[in-house]
Amino acid sequence: MHFLKKLFSEKTDFYKLLQEQCQLTLDGVISLQKYLETASREYGDKVTKLEKTADRKRQELIDALDETFITPFEREDIFALSGAIDDILDYCDTTVKEMDVYEIKPTDKLKTMVETIRKGTELVNLSLCNMNKNKKEAMRFAVGAKKYENEIxxxxxxxxxxxxxxxxxxxxxxxxxxxxxxxxxxxxISLAGDILGHILIKMI
Incomplete structure (x- = not known):
């Protein structure tokens, strides 16, 4: 009885958890962009630090899924969306680490690619921030995020x-x-846009 009471009385805000995770990812992309602009070790270290913080946020979300009976949309979609957002930041972190290992200096081409990635990640973040407020706007941002894959x-x-x-x-x-x-x-980024669209089409 106590277990059932807990399941139905404590409501986890999965929108908030996803938005917090995505903001950490966007911060990581912006830090990667600054790393390429300045070649400063400070920003490279910040990408790695944010990646670890985002991993903890994802684990918090996974734990909440395990403990929550009712979710705002399908738990498989929540898990998949969180995974795609996590992977964006993982690739930013491995980019910094491999640039260090290979002794690669920032180039204008790398800056252009990361600027495009930032734009796409911003739209994923905007889509997430609108999911529980304006679903049509959220869909527009999700569709917009996907186009940046083609550019990259x-x-x-x-x-x-x-x-x-x-x-x-x-x-x-x-x-x-x-x-x-x-x-x-x-x-x-494209995958996150796809998952967002898949979720939203069932909600609109």
Whole structure:
């Protein structure tokens, strides 16, 4: 009886948990952008710190799913959306770490890719912030976020083609790996947009 009382009397705000997680991810993307603009170790470390904080927020959400009987939308969708948002920040963190390991300095091409990723992540965040307020606006932002994957894929193909004209094989392999991480990051933005659209279409 006590267990049932707890299930129905304590309401977890999953919108708030997702919004908090997504804000941490957006902060991480912005920190990556500043890292590329300044080459400052401070911002690189901040990306890693935010990634760890966001992991704890995701775990908080997963624990809440385990303990909550009623959710505002399907628990599988909550889990999947949280996972996609988590992956965006994971790829930002691995980008910083591999730039350090490979001793890659920021370039204008990397700055352009991350600027595009920031725009897409901002729209995912705006969609989430509107889910429980204005679902049509939330859908508009979710659809808008997806277009940035196409922009990143176009940049990725262009930059890899230019990279292959270089003579330094080691540099080619290193930079291609960094480009690949950012391309994968954009894939997760698109996935988050897809999941948001899937959830919202059932709610509108």
């Amino acid at each position: 894929e176009s940049l990725y193909r262009k930059y890899v083609a230019e990279l292959l004209k270089e003579d330094d094989i080691k540099y080619i392999l290193k930079m291609r790996e960094i480009y690949r991480h950012l391309s994968n990051c954009a894939d997760k």
